[in-house]
Amino acid sequence: MNYKSLLKSKKFKIAVWGTGYIGLSTMVYFAKKKIKCVGYDINKDKIKKINSGTLPLEDLKKWFGFDIKGLVKQNYLKATSNYKNLISEDFLVHFIAIPTERNGKPYYKPLINVLNNISKIKKDRKQTPLVIVESTLAPKVSDKKIIPFLKRKKLIIGKNILLSIAPRRDWFIEGGKNLENLDRVYGSTDKKSTKVTKDVLSIVCKKLHTASSYKVSEMVKSVENAYRHMDITLANQLSLAFPKDNMREVLKLVGTKWNVEAFHPGIGAGGYCIPLSSRYILSQVKNINKLSLLRETIKTDDGMGKLIANSIAKRGLKKIGILGLSYKGDLKVSVLSKVIPLIKHLTKKRLKVKLYDPYFSKKEIYEAAKVKVFNFPKDLPNFDCLIISVDHKQFKIPKKILENHTKNCKLIIDHDGAWKKYNLKNNYHLSGDDGWL
Numbered sequence: 481m482n483y484k485s486l487l488k489s490k491k492f493k494i495a496v497w498g499t500g501y502i503g504l505s506t507m508v509y510f511a512k513k514k515i516k517c518v519g520y521d522i523n524k525d526k527i528k529k530i531n532s533g534t535l536p537l538e539d540l541k542k543w544f545g546f547d548i549k550g551l552v553k554q555n556y557l558k559a560t561s562n563y564k565n566l567i568s569e570d571f572l573v574h575f576i577a578i579p580t581e582r583n584g585k586p587y588y589k590p591l592i593n594v595l596n597n598i599s600k601i602k603k604d605r606k607q608t609p610l611v612i613v614e615s616t617l618a619p620k621v622s623d624k625k626i627i628p629f630l631k632r633k634k635l636i637i638g639k640n641i642l643l644s645i646a647p648r649r650d651w652f653i654e655g656g657k658n659l660e661n662l663d664r665v666y667g668s669t670d671k672k673s674t675k676v677t678k679d680v681l682s683i684v685c686k687k688l689h690t691a692s693s694y695k696v697s698e699m700v701k702s703v704e705n706a707y708r709h710m711d712i713t714l715a716n717q718l719s720l721a722f723p724k725d726n727m728r729e730v731l732k733l734v735g736t737k738w739n740v741e742a743f744h745p746g747i748g749a750g751g752y753c754i755p756l757s758s759r760y761i762l763s764q765v766k767n768i769n770k771l772s773l774l775r776e777t778i779k780t781d782d783g784m785g786k787l788i789a790n791s792i793a794k795r796g797l798k799k800i801g802i803l804g805l806s807y808k809g810d811l812k813v814s815v816l817s818k819v820i821p822l823i824k825h826l827t828k829k830r831l832k833v834k835l836y837d838p839y840f841s842k843k844e845i846y847e848a849a850k851v852k853v854f855n856f857p858k859d860l861p862n863f864d865c866l867i868i869s870v871d872h873k874q875f876k877i878p879k880k881i882l883e884n885h886t887k888n889c890k891l892i893i894d895h896d897g898a899w900k901k902y903n904l905k906n907n908y909h910l911s912g913d914d915g916w917l
């Protein structure tokens with residue numbers, strides 16, 4: 481029987497290791513197809529919330545567009561903090577969705593921890609369990625870490641365990657860019673793993689692309705994001721090279737060409753994927769001069785905070801209010817947000833910085849950025865420079881209030897155009913326009 485039928489028979493279940501954005505969405509999409517899913521996480525609070533039918537990540541509510549309560553009630557969705565519950569015979573598929581980075585660097589302790597748990601499954605099962613790695617991996621990690629680890633645990637790939645690497649591309653801001661609709665690449669270690677993975681992923685994913693091996697699918701993730709990293713950074717370099725020209729407008733119009741995407745200058749690339757991708761690739765290359773484009777991309781991208789802070793200090797501005805800690809609008813993710821190094825450089829210049837982000841508590845903001853929060857919109861008149869780093873919906877307030885509260889502000893830099901519809905006069909700049917720096 482194929483794995484799709486085995487899962488649909490309800491005699492077998494899916495195990496998901498890590499119930500964050502990626503793992504939880506895997507569970508929810510398979511549960512929606514009436515497949516039983518159980519997630520394991522070290523965060524007990526998440527487990528409690530999932531089992532009570534509450535989304536632990538509130539910002540995903542809009543993205544899913546449906547409630548998970550019904551799926552929990554019908555027993556399709558469950559979570560546990562005891563890993564032993566996931567290694568019994570009835571778990572046919574294991575999705576790995578734990579973090580693979582820490583402080584901007586690849587970090588594989590959770591991955592090894594999960595593989596160690598999975599390796600405790602019985603070796604002589606009637607149905608060979610399939611492991612699908614969804615977490616982002618640097619090129620060659622399967623060959624250097626995953627496969628040798630499984631071999632050390634006496635698991636024969638293709639015989640007692642099947643393995644595929646299937647990275648994710650979801651965009652947790654736009655509902656349509658999800659597991660069902662986005663093109664999905666996967667690659668496997670052997671023919672059986674390839675076939676079985678197709679059976680399983682096709683339950684949810686409409687457009688699958690089979691790579692000739694796991695090595696290829698593993699590399700696709702870093703390379704596709706390194707392209708974006710370079711494009712975003714080129715927008716910044718162009719803006720720095722032509723400071724008196726409106727590069728924002730130039731690039732918007734460049735994007736009207738049929739084979740060019742529009743990028744805009746700004747504070748740099750944030751989040752889990754883009755800023756790490758070039759590093760992931762370089763970490764596996766002996767002579768990094770062979771990839772000088774990526775080397776320069778990292779250097780310029782990481783340097784944006786310092787450049788912007790210097791420019792603000794040079795103008796004699798002293799009190800800086802920043803709106804947005806997230807790296808993207810309407811999402812509560814501050815991982816590698818470029819706001820954090822920007823604040824560090826502003827404070828180094830002895831400027832007074834405060835931050836507001838409706839998605840984060842005072843404590844979370846202090847822990848991430850080491851600054852105090854301000855009241856929005858009440859405190860806006862206290863600042864002589866405002867930086868709107870993302871376009872959270874909550875930043876759009878009645879026109880009169882915003883115009884009145886910012887009328888004495890000497891510089892407003894708007895990264896994503898959250899305030900572009902207001903009439904904020906010539907102290908207002910979209911990042912990349914003439915005079916923003």
Ligand SMILES: NC(=O)c1ccc[n+]([C@@H]2O[C@H](COP(=O)([O-])OP(=O)(O)OC[C@H]3O[C@@H](n4cnc5c(N)ncnc54)[C@H](O)[C@@H]3O)[C@@H](O)[C@H]2O)c1
Pocket residue numbers: 497498499500501502503520521522523526577578579580581589590591593594614615616617648649650652752753
């Ligand atoms: N979020 C995205 O947009 C996105 C997109 C593509 C790929 N990815 C990749 O997917 C992976 C997961 O990302 P995420 O956004 O879901 O992260 P996340 O931080 O939201 O979730 C990870 C979860 O794993 C749990 N965890 C940590 N160590 C664990 C362990 N040893 N055992 C079990 N659970 C453990 C954490 O408690 C957390 O709930 C990363 O490799 C990331 O780069 C993320």
